[in-house]
Amino acid sequence: MKAYVYVSLKKSVLDPQGKTIHGALTKIGYKSLQEVRQGKYFEITLNGGVSKEEAQAEVERIAREVLTNPVIEEFRFSLED
Amino acid sequence: MKAYVYVSLKKSVLDPQGKTIHGALTKIGYKSLQEVRQGKYFEITLNGGVSKEEAQAEVERIAREVLTNPVIEEFRFSLED
Numbered sequence: 001m002k003a004y005v006y007v008s009l010k011k012s013v014l015d016p017q018g019k020t021i022h023g024a025l026t027k028i029g030y031k032s033l034q035e036v037r038q039g040k041y042f043e044i045t046l047n048g049g050v051s052k053e054e055a056q057a058e059v060e061r062i063a064r065e066v067l068t069n070p071v072i073e074e075f076r077f078s079l080e081d
Numbered sequence: 082m083k084a085y086v087y088v089s090l091k092k093s094v095l096d097p098q099g100k101t102i103h104g105a106l107t108k109i110g111y112k113s114l115q116e117v118r119q120g121k122y123f124e125i126t127l128n129g130g131v132s133k134e135e136a137q138a139e140v141e142r143i144a145r146e147v148l149t150n151p152v153i154e155e156f157r158f159s160l161e162d
Contacts, residue, residue: 006122021123030143032135034126041087041122042102045115054113062111
């Protein structure tokens with residue numbers, strides 16, 4: 001089973017890295033962009049014997065406690081067989 | 082309109098960062114993981130006047146030419162109104 005975890009900065013937190021990418025893209029001619037924000041993305045492969053419910057619980061705990069800094073970041077995740 | 086671009090290392094490329102995260106997670110007790118791979122994630126907000134087809138083309142070009150290193154990385158993206 002595979003899990004995909006997406007970690008991004010909270011809306012209220014400034015994202016200087018995204019701003020830099022936005023600036024660079026605008027400079028090289030991509031004019032139709034309003035905002036760019038960058039986040040992290042994790043692809044987690046779980047062992048075969050794990051049930052969907054266990055996987056859900058485990059991945060959520062990992063995302064909340066390890067992969068995300070709750071002060072400035074938020075996460076979402078999805079599972080796939 | 083919003084676009085989400087996911088950039089990850091090709092399957093054939095070693096991911097030492099993911100391996101380190103996997104090792105750390107295993108050490109603190111998460112035993113059911115087989116593999117962890119890390120990638121990047123971009124959230125792009127486009128200007129209002131852009132059609133879905135234009136957005137699709139523009140975002141794909143940005144992802145292919147700027148956000149991804151084609152030698153070691155691959156990307157996928159999705160659009161959302």
